[in-house]
Amino acid sequence: MRDKRIQLIYFSLGGSEAKQISLGWKKIAGMIGITLSVVFVLIIFIIGLFTDMFHNRQVAHLSKANSQLRDFLQDVTFRLENLQTQVQVIEKNDEDMRIFVDLPQIDSDMRKFGRGGHASPSTTPISAVTGENREEAVKIQRVIDNLEKRVSFARLSMEEISGKYQENQFKFKHTPSVRPIPNARVTSRFEYRPDPFTEQPRFHEGWDFSAPRGTNVLATADGKVVETRLRYLPNLGYGRYIIVDHGYGVKTRYAHLEKVLVKEGEVITRYTVIGKVGDTGRSTAPHLHYEVLKDDRQVDPKDFILDE
Structure with missing residues (x-):
């Protein structure tokens, strides 16, 4: 078996002289090994090429998403600032109403930090935000938590004001305040x-x-x-x-x-x-x-x- 060889005969269509090549099993095995090595290298190269392309596309996609997230956070920050202004107006009106119905004033620090309690769970946990946007996201979350507490505090105050107003209205109606004979x-x-x-x-x-x-x-x-x-x-x-x-x-x-x-x-x-x-x-x-x-x-x- 080891002495067997493969004869390859080839000739030109234009000529009559035929040539032949004799290959032993070792040469054949070497050629097959080289071919497989080249194919393997090509496969590795192609896989690497597609991997780089996919990675680059993924990086571009993440960069775009990160930019959109940054723009979104900036927009949310702006809207929260407007919301804070509106809450301040609500709190000022609340103070005026408390004066009107003769209720004690609320300490400004108590209003600023709101009443304790559990804030509403965020649909997007802060831990999911990474990179340069995380610090901004944490600030926004703190502002939202504070606004929720202040709004809740204002709602409870308004309920107290409403109750006091109704009580005052009842008392006003039951307090003598007019002449029993007009113009007498x-x-x-x-x-x-x-x-x-x-x-x-x-x-x-x-x-x-x-x-x-x-x-x-x-x-x-x-x-x-x-x-x-x-x-x-x-x-x-x-x-x-x-x-x-x-x-x-x-x-x-x-x-x-x-x-x-x-x-x-x-x-x-x-x-x-x-x-x-x-x-x-x-x-x-x-x-x-x-x-x-x-x-x-x-x-x-x-x-x-x-x-x-």
Whole structure:
């Protein structure tokens, strides 16, 4: 087998002389080895070439993506700055509203850093951002976390303001603040005066409004009728009267009425017609005797009439 050889005969088509080459197995094996080596080198070269091309394309793609990410972060930073300005306006309005509804002011540092709690998880973790953009991304994340806390703080404050405003509105409606007879002349105030029956100095514990008999008497605030008096003795006491409880320790009395138009337990609102002017009880002429009581003690109605 080792002595066997391969004869290769070749000749030219234009000539008649044939030539031959005799190859041994060693030469053949060497030629095959060289051919395989060349093929292997070519394959390695081609793989390297395509690898470099793919790597270059990948680098170009990543560079483009990185540039787009940088532009995006700059845009987000700009928008966050605008958002911070808007949050500052919200906080200023919140402070003004707290003053309006008589709530204590909030410390500026407390507003600046917001209320504690867990921030909303980011859909893109900071660890996924690398390179020169990471520092910018971290700053943005901190700003977002701070804004979330400040907005949450402002929302809680607005809920407190809303509750206080509703409470104040209820209190305003239940606080006497208008005249029981619009445009009526006040003939006696909360002060010492000569008693109309004895002419001796005597403290007058309310206001007297002069008006024709039968003039409408209005409730000066929302409340509940807690007492009415229909029977009376001539020239004694308040005559026919009504007492309305407005809550918060405040009551009003409407005395010397000719008619009582409401019943005990009835809930009424400001400007409800509750009676008619008369001169019942200890009275010398038709008028309304009006009292404001705070914790069951008469106080000056002047402090409860806004248009005075």
